[in-house]
Amino acid sequence: MLLGVNIDHVATLRNARGGVEPDPVMAADICEQNGATSITTHLREDRRHIKDEDVYTLIKTIKTKLNLEMAMAEDIQQIALDIKPYSICLVPEKRQEITTEGGLDVAGQLDKVTEFIKPLLDAGIIVSLFIDPDSEQVEASAKTGAQFIEMHTGAYSEAFGKENEEKEFLKLKNAAALAQKLGLKVNAGHGLNYENVNRMHEIPGLYELNIGHSIISRAVFTGLPEAVRKMSDLIK
Ligand code: PXP
Secondary structure, three states: OEEEEEOHHHHHHHHHHOOOOOOHHHHHHHHHHOOOOEEEEEOOOOOOOOOHHHHHHHHHHOOOOEEEEEOOOHHHHHHHHHHOOOEEEEOOOOOOOOOOOOOOOOHHHHHHHHHHHHHHHHOOOEEEEEEOOOHHHHHHHHOOOOOEEEEEOHHHHHHOOOOOHHHHHHHHHHHHHHHHHOOOEEEEEOOOOOOHHHHHHHOOOOOEEEEOHHHHHHHHHHOHHHHHHHHHHHHO
16 A cells, blocks of 8 residues: 655644744655655645645655645636646535545536546546545446545544444445446545554555544654654555
8 A cells, every 4th residue: 555645734834823834845755755655735725724835836846646635616626737736636625624524425416526527637637536435425436537536534533443443444445345346446544543544454455545644743753754654664
């Protein structure tokens, strides 16, 4: 499995003081030097962490792959078409949420999603859809033309170590198997940490994990190189 590191939390810290440090671009470089195989960043509609200048700089400096998370917003689609990241991951977005709370409802807006991603696919950008591990959502995703899904691991992460862990884990395992049967590649992320990440090895064929909060949190105590190396070792 590969490790994509989400650097949004570095930008959140920077923005707390409105200055320039810590620099998310420098963080991306350190992540890459210590085992990250891609860098994920979410350009939110309210620009609460990553800003336009960040993505325009990142696209020039990143040596691995830039995975741009985005909502179905036309201005952000335009930025994606302008910078042409390696991949985009389509996520739902609510202004008041602390972080992305649930998966994208692809089944409920199949035509809208298909139309929205078409220009991105035509531009050669790989498209991933961030969905809950649910068969209806997986089947709908397979009809859109997207090459990847990213399974939302939030419910599993919350259930980890509790009585419903197995139930939530099986949802991921079954959704991944169905997606692969339908020709989709499968990533996963949200809420994964140094303990619950190990069970991801039990899901055959998982391609990449996108992890942010736990790595940046650990980095406060150990430094970013050590925090990324440790996670990279766990998922290799
Ligand atoms: N994948 C997606 C689509 C996300 O929205 C997020 C959170 O920004 C992550 C992965 C990473 O989640 P976490 O920060 O909990 O590791």
